[in-house]
Every structure is written in structure tokens, then in C-alpha cells.
Amino acid sequence: MAKKQKASDAIGILHDRYIKSDPEMAEILQSEREKSEVAREIYNIRKKASLTQAQLAQEVGTTQSVISCLESADYNGHSLEMLRRIAHALHCRVEVHIVPEDKNVFSHVG
Numbered sequence: 001m002a003k004k005q006k007a008s009d010a011i012g013i014l015h016d017r018y019i020k021s022d023p024e025m026a027e028i029l030q031s032e033r034e035k036s037e038v039a040r041e042i043y044n045i046r047k048k049a050s051l052t053q054a055q056l057a058q059e060v061g062t063t064q065s066v067i068s069c070l071e072s073a074d075y076n077g078h079s080l081e082m083l084r085r086i087a088h089a090l091h092c093r094v095e096v097h098i099v100p101e102d103k104n105v106f107s108h109v110g
Contacts, residue, residue, distance in 0.1 A: 036073040042086060043071045049090050059089035 019025045046056050046067075053067040060067070060082075069075045070082065080094065087094045 032073070035075065035078070038078050038083070039071050039073045039075065042067075042083075045086075045090050045092060046071075051090075056086065056089065060085045 019029055046053070049056075051059070052064075053071070054064040057064045057067045062082075062085075070078065070086070080096075083094050
């Protein structure tokens with residue numbers, strides 16, 4: 001009888017089969033994760049501030065539709081300047097972290 005696999009096992013199998021062996025797909029996946037993370041962060045801090053998209057737009061000096069786009073994981077036009085404006089309006093700051101893809105990439109430095 002075959003062993004029943006967990007969902008996390010299935011995700012790992014799919015990743016190994018379709019992503020791991022294809023650098024282009026891995027890059028696309030990473031890009032989509034980054035966009036999703038930015039969109040989710042904007043949404044979360046807006047909600048914590050108890051603001052609607054329209055209210056945040058007014059604080060930032062843009063339109064509700066722009067805020068809606070920024071909160072969409074499909075949006076490709078995030079700019080650091082707009083993120084700063086949003087962060088400032090919500091009494092936050094923007095932090096950017098660039099990390100190596102491989103933890104051993106800088107092991108020779110130091």
C-alpha cells in the first residue's frame with residue numbers, strides 16, 4: 001500500500017520537478033513571491049492603521065485605484081518612492097534587505 005503524502009510533501013515534489021531544475025522558473029517564482037510580499041505588507045499596515053484604500057490614497061496624495069494596484073500581487077510597478085510615501089503616511093519606514101541566494105556565497109569574505 002502506498003504511503004499517503006502530506007500537502008507539504010506534494011509542494012516539495014512539485015518544486016523539485018518543475019522549479020528546482022529550471023533556473024528561469026525559479027527566478028519567476030522568486031519574483032512573484034517578492035511582489036506578493038510587498039502587496040501583502042502594504043495591505044497589512046493599511047489595515048492595522050484602520051484605513052480604507054481611499055483614505056490611505058488621500059494621505060499619500062494618490063488615488064484609491066493606485067492603492068488597489070499596489071495591494072495586488074500581480075502588480076509590477078512598485079517604486080521605492082511610493083513605498084516611502086505610504087510608509088510615511090502610516091508612521092512607518094521602509095527597510096530593504098538584499099540577501100544572498102546561497103548562504104555560502106559570502107563564506108570566503110570576512
